[in-house]
Amino acid sequence: MPLQDSSVPTRPKLHGRKKGHRLRKQRQQLLETLLPTLLFPQADAPVSDPYNLFSRRFEALWLEIGFGDGGHLAWQAKNNPDIGFIGCEPYEPGVAGLLMQVAADDLENIIVHPDDARQIFRRLPDGCISRIFILFPDPWPKKKHHKRRFISHENIDALARLMHPGAELRFASDIDDYIRWTLAMFRGRADFAWMADCPRDWQIRPDDWPATKYERKAAAVGRQGKFLRFRRI
Ligand SMILES: C[S@@+](CC[C@H](N)C(=O)[O-])C[C@H]1O[C@@H](n2cnc3c(N)ncnc32)[C@H](O)[C@@H]1O
Incomplete structure (x- = not known):
């Protein structure tokens, strides 16, 4: 399969906000100075070896789609120093939030696409991602x-x-209808297996999966998150 398929639009329509409130000075400065050093290549060309995006060779690549304020992504990057991370988030204040944590912890294993994740899928090679x-x-x-x-x-x-056999996709939601929707979609496919043997497997996050900001907000108003893991077959 060619890396670029001309039938797929390069700029799919994004539903959701990109700009928010006016950023504080430090965050604005990080967007102007730190972000350019961490950018996923913005030219619309194939990235044939995404390992080369990083300053050193990592063991595997993990991808977070819609990282929000970056809390989960920064935690994973800090706790998995041999993994290279690609984070996608179009909401500018969220990107600035991640940059604050990258700067505070000197994280060197994160690359950022500050936009719609779908723009980069077709630019990446088959089987390059181990966890999403x-x-x-x-x-x-x-x-x-x-x-x-x-x-x-x-x-x-x-x-x-993008996922190699054995790679894992993690999904969470506090909306039961979205959980049912996601389960129905994945369970109807031959290329993924749901990694759950008992209710605890989707009711409780594993230790290597910290709560996100959105999860905490939902829990504060009584909506518990559910946690799905799918293995690429
Ligand atoms: C409800 S928020 C959750 C944020 C974070 N994951 C959390 O749990 O706190 C969903 C996020 O997905 C982002 N998003 C929506 N569509 C996206 C897309 N196509 N690619 C990347 N991020 C996207 C939004 O900007 C938003 O920040």
Whole structure:
């Protein structure tokens, strides 16, 4: 399969905000000075060896889609120093939040695509990713908006191509309808297996999976997260 497929739009329509409130000076400065040093290549060309994006050779590459304020991504990067991370987040204050943590902890294993994750899928080679995180994606609760949900067969096809056999995809949501939607989609596929033997497996996060900001906000109003893990076959 060629890396670039001309039938796929390079700029899919993004539903959601990119700009937020005016940023504090330090955050704005980090966007201007630190972000350019961590940028996923912005020219629309194939990235044939994504390991080369980093200053040293890592053991594996993990991808977080919609990292929000970057808390989970920074935690994973800090606790897995031999892994290279690609984080995608179009919301500028979220990117600035991640940069604060990168600067505070001198993290050298994160590359950022400050935009829609779908733009980079087709630019990456087959089987290059070992783990993907999609945590509390926008639930789009109205039925007429369900087609905006990130979990779709089209996006799972793209992610399946990027994941090597044995790679893991982690998904979380506090919206039961989105959990059911995601389970139905993955369980209807031959290329993924749900990694759950008992309810505890989806009710309780593993120790290497910290709570995100959105999870904490949902829990504060009584909505518990559910945690799904799928193995690429
Ligand atoms: C509800 S928030 C959750 C953020 C974070 N994962 C958390 O749990 O705190 C969903 C995030 O996904 C981002 N997002 C939405 N569509 C996206 C896309 N196509 N690619 C990357 N990020 C996306 C949004 O900007 C938003 O920050």
